[in-house]
Amino acid sequence: MKVVIAFGTKPCTIKMAPLVKECESRGHETIILYTGQHWSPNLYKELFDDLELRYPDFNLKCGIESSTLNQLATNILKKTEHVLKEMKPDIVYTHGDTTTSMAVSLCAQMSLVPVFHVEAGLRTFSKEPFPEQLNTRISDAASDVHFAPVQRNADNLVNEGFLKERIFVVGNTVIDIAKWAAEKKIDVIGKYNLKKPLIYFSIHRRETTMDRKRFSGPVEAILGMEEYNFFVSMRPGTRAALEKYGLLKMLEKADHISVHDSIPS
Secondary structure, three states: OEEEEEEOOHHHHHHHHHHHHHHHHOOOEEEEEEOOOOOOHHHOHHHHHHOOOOOOOEEOOOOOOOOOHHHHHHHHHHHHHHHHHHHOOOEEEEEOOOHHHHHHHHHHHHOOOOEEEEOOOOOOOOOOOOOHHHHHHHHHHOOOEEEEOOHHHHHHHHHOOOOHHHEEEOOOHHHHHHHHHHOOOOOHHHHOOOOOOEEEEOOOOHHHHOOHHHHHHHHHHHHHOOOOEEEEEEOHHHHHHHHHOOOHHHHHHOOOEEEEEOOOO
16 A cells, blocks of 8 residues: 655654554555655754654655745645655545644645544634644544544544544554653753753744743743753744744843753654
8 A cells, every 4th residue: 555644843743753664564655745844954854863764755845935824835735736646645644733734634635535634633612722723623624534542532523523433543643652762762961961950841832922922921930930940942933932022042041941942852
């Protein structure tokens, strides 16, 4: 069987790595399609290396070429269509609630390729987180088979009219990769010369970075918590918000805070 496994962000790379390895171990022709929604080295190449995952067969580089969500979705749709026409897969796997999942699922469905959605049925019943709730609903609508992490997610899908026989409660692949990673001996404390007690801090949701008050509150809170040491992991959007709201230099000057671009895993 020929399968395309599509993802394009740090969390989806982590969560889809076990599926890639499992498909390959079963002898399926496994094609990795990476949209490049996350494009910085720490979110792409170094992450693949850490996961011992081979580099993608297709890297669409859509993120670095897009400055808005509309541009990102459009680029993914256009470029994915070319891949599907060339490879003619039997199945396309997508994951989660990303713009990648939404656009790839939509493209595959309109190209008459069956779509299997991993991490289906996640609902907050509001518009937040934005745009993830829109993405996951469209991904589910464009999918033929749904893999729900827990029963509540499956119930959401049934309540929305999706066929029970096409919904499977399978757990979350992040558990599989966590078990794999737990066997690795990685000295993060030593690598980054960190001190304990240590707290990992990341803030990157789009609806948070777009709101000064919502974003600044947690950042200002850790600035005042000098009894702890913080590892602040920045994605590109986080760095931009820190600079915009005048907080980056404050973090960098704090003795109890270590600021780094997002580490791979």
